[in-house]
Amino acid sequence: MCGIVGYIGPKEKKEILLDGLQELEYRGYDSAGIAIIEGEKLNNYKAIGKLANLREKTKNYTSDGFGISIGHTRWATHGKPTELNAHPHLGAYSYVVHNGIIENYQDLKEELQADGVNFLSQTDTETIVHLFEKFHKDSNQPFPAFQETIGRLEGAYATLLITEASPETIFFAKSGSPMLIGFDGDEVYFASSDTPIIGKATEVYYLEDGEYGYVKDGQVHLYDANGEKSFTKQALTADKVSAQKDGYRFFMEKEIYEQSQIMGDTMIGRVLDDSINFEELDEDFFDEIYAIKICACGTSYHSALASSYLFERIGKMRCDVEIASEFRYKEPFLTDKTLFITISQSGETADTLEALKMAKQAGLKTLSICNVDNSSIVRESDTAILTRAGIEKGVASTKAFATQSMVLWMLALYVGQTKNTISKETIKTEIDAMLHTPKALVVTDKLHAKLTRLSKRYLHGHGFFFIGRDIFFPLALEGALKLKEISYLHAEGYPAGEMKHGPIALADSELFTIALMPKTMLYDKIKSNVEELSARDATILAISPEPFDLADDFIQTKYDSHPMLEFFEMMVVTQLLALEISVRLGNDVDMPRNLAKSVTVE
Numbered sequence: 001m002c003g004i005v006g007y008i009g010p011k012e013k014k015e016i017l018l019d020g021l022q023e024l025e026y027r028g029y030d031s032a033g034i035a036i037i038e039g040e041k042l043n044n045y046k047a048i049g050k051l052a053n054l055r056e057k058t059k060n061y062t063s064d065g066f067g068i069s070i071g072h073t074r075w076a077t078h079g080k081p082t083e084l085n086a087h088p089h090l091g092a093y094s095y096v097v098h099n100g101i102i103e104n105y106q107d108l109k110e111e112l113q114a115d116g117v118n119f120l121s122q123t124d125t126e127t128i129v130h131l132f133e134k135f136h137k138d139s140n141q142p143f144p145a146f147q148e149t150i151g152r153l154e155g156a157y158a159t160l161l162i163t164e165a166s167p168e169t170i171f172f173a174k175s176g177s178p179m180l181i182g183f184d185g186d187e188v189y190f191a192s193s194d195t196p197i198i199g200k201a202t203e204v205y206y207l208e209d210g211e212y213g214y215v216k217d218g219q220v221h222l223y224d225a226n227g228e229k230s231f232t233k234q235a236l237t238a239d240k241v242s243a244q245k246d247g248y249r250f251f252m253e254k255e256i257y258e259q260s261q262i263m264g265d266t267m268i269g270r271v272l273d274d275s276i277n278f279e280e281l282d283e284d285f286f287d288e289i290y291a292i293k294i295c296a297c298g299t300s301y302h303s304a305l306a307s308s309y310l311f312e313r314i315g316k317m318r319c320d321v322e323i324a325s326e327f328r329y330k331e332p333f334l335t336d337k338t339l340f341i342t343i344s345q346s347g348e349t350a351d352t353l354e355a356l357k358m359a360k361q362a363g364l365k366t367l368s369i370c371n372v373d374n375s376s377i378v379r380e381s382d383t384a385i386l387t388r389a390g391i392e393k394g395v396a397s398t399k400a401f402a403t404q405s406m407v408l409w410m411l412a413l414y415v416g417q418t419k420n421t422i423s424k425e426t427i428k429t430e431i432d433a434m435l436h437t438p439k440a441l442v443v444t445d446k447l448h449a450k451l452t453r454l455s456k457r458y459l460h461g462h463g464f465f466f467i468g469r470d471i472f473f474p475l476a477l478e479g480a481l482k483l484k485e486i487s488y489l490h491a492e493g494y495p496a497g498e499m500k501h502g503p504i505a506l507a508d509s510e511l512f513t514i515a516l517m518p519k520t521m522l523y524d525k526i527k528s529n530v531e532e533l534s535a536r537d538a539t540i541l542a543i544s545p546e547p548f549d550l551a552d553d554f555i556q557t558k559y560d561s562h563p564m565l566e567f568f569e570m571m572v573v574t575q576l577l578a579l580e581i582s583v584r585l586g587n588d589v590d591m592p593r594n595l596a597k598s599v600t601v602e
């Protein structure tokens with residue numbers, strides 16, 4: 001999804017912008033651009049494709065002395081990925097970058113065109129710069145013109161604007177899309193997440209929706225609907241090294257390998273000897289709660305779905321799960337005494353954030369499970385539990401899913417524990433299993449080598465069906481999502497028992513079935529389902545501790561004592577399978593086509 005970087009200060013600006021945009025590459029983009037004003041000189045470069053193209057275009061340019069600068073990576077929403085549609089967008093003497101969607105841009109565009117404005121791009125963003133110049137022409141005062149511009153925008157935006165009319169100022173505004181301000185003495189940075197400013201800024205302020213203002217002479221002037229306001233910066237403590245590849249070929253690969261170790265971080269202080277403890281939750285947090293509703297998207301939705309089995313089975317509490325983009329428009333019937341949980345790796349997913357706002361408006365208690373502290377979803381929720389997975393850069397989410405699943409498992413147990421609906425023995429059994437999770441997530445050389453070898457047989461075919469039952473059904477959905485995201489092959493996740501109600505019609509030798517066959521859960525049931533597919537000549541890759549005669553390929557997992565341990569072990573197998581198929585197909589594993597890491601538009 002689009003990324004924004006801005007800088008005002010004496011340092012070389014081109015490198016700051018390009019390095020910052022590089023840190024945002026993982027969000028996915030199709031073009032990039034920068035604009036810099038130093039003294040009277042204005043420079044603007046854009047390129048489609050990867051940042052390397054923009055680097056090449058700007059190789060003979062360096063900026064000297066004090067100046068203001070903005071940069072952007074674009075993920076196309078309005079208009080194709082072309083240079084003209086790339087940001088920064090130009091008026092007569094001003095430039096703008098923007099994340100989000102201006103919903104009333106068509107009306108604004110028509111109004112501006114009626115005034116004689118000529119539009120160069122097909123984007124919604126271009127309206128911002130022309131509106132600004134129109135109001136500036138009337139008042140000759142840049143900030144009031146910017147205020148008036150913001151007042152006309154409907155939809156979601158994080159935006160930076162620079163203008164030759166005020167060549168020492170950056171104007172900014174945020175509503176619905178993420179943006180923060182970084183500080184290092186008198187130097188000021190802007191970014192759409194903190195990765196571009198790690199190692200550069202020492203302090204940060206995360207802008208709230210409705211905030212806007214300008215920076216001049218090292219001073220940030222911040223406003224909201226009530227006028228100018230003060231704000232408190234916080235220390236920026238994140239660590240740059242953790243965001244590098246550490247010798248792995250891809251971030252996704254590194255993140256798969258990290259899962260075993262980070263699970264310890266997710267559990268520390270929470271999984272105690274004989275109980276679960278969440279410092280984030282007040283003792284009476286669940287007192288008035290009798291049901292749970294979870295909203296999420298993509299991979300986060302899959303972890304939610306898996307947890308619905310656990311909340312009901314272990315926590316003895318009703319749990320419904322919905323895809324956030326569906327929830328938003330269905331006029332949901334929300335009852336009090338329901339805890340509304342949102343799950344998000346990035347904490348910035350627009351659909352999930354909007355669902356959360358709706359639940360809050362309906363008066364529900366809200367909890368988010370998120371990987372990014374200070375993200376919009378965390379800030380919007382009454383309470384947040386962080387998954388502690390560390391920065392996830394691969395667009396195809398892996399360790400975020402693992403840690404979300406773990407937190408939700410702990411939370412299900414916590415519900416049973418606080419509501420007294422489960423015995424001490426059950427709590428102990430679950431905790432023992434939790435403590436064995438890091439082991440279940442270890443990637444052995446043998447397993448990885450086997451999947452690398454096996455992947456060559458799965459590069460074609462007319463489709464993949466990942467099948468499983470119970471919690472292994474959401475895992476099947478997740479396995480299929482991983483594969484399609486990075487291999488571009490068609491894959492579906494399906495409840496194994498449902499295949500006979502239709503999809504079995506597709507079965508032939510070119511239909512690849514990835515069968516999740518845990519020994520601790522409904523083994524005989526799924527075995528029958530797979531036998532039915534095998535009888536119709538489907539090619540079967542079985543993942544199970546139990547050897548299975550009818551399998552064309554077989555990955556043997558360990559005989560574990562608990563379904564969740566089998567869940568995590570099989571999760572790693574499906575992640576590595578997707579990775580190795582993608583590598584063989586020559587795809588961009590970390591930045592697959594058309595996808596964005598953080599989906600901040602509807």
Ligand code: M6R
Nearest residue numbers: 298299300344345346349396397
């Ligand atoms: O940041 P979130 O967890 O809210 O993101 C939700 C989805 O966009 C995300 O899980 C997406 O499906 C990933 N590409 C999955 O690999």
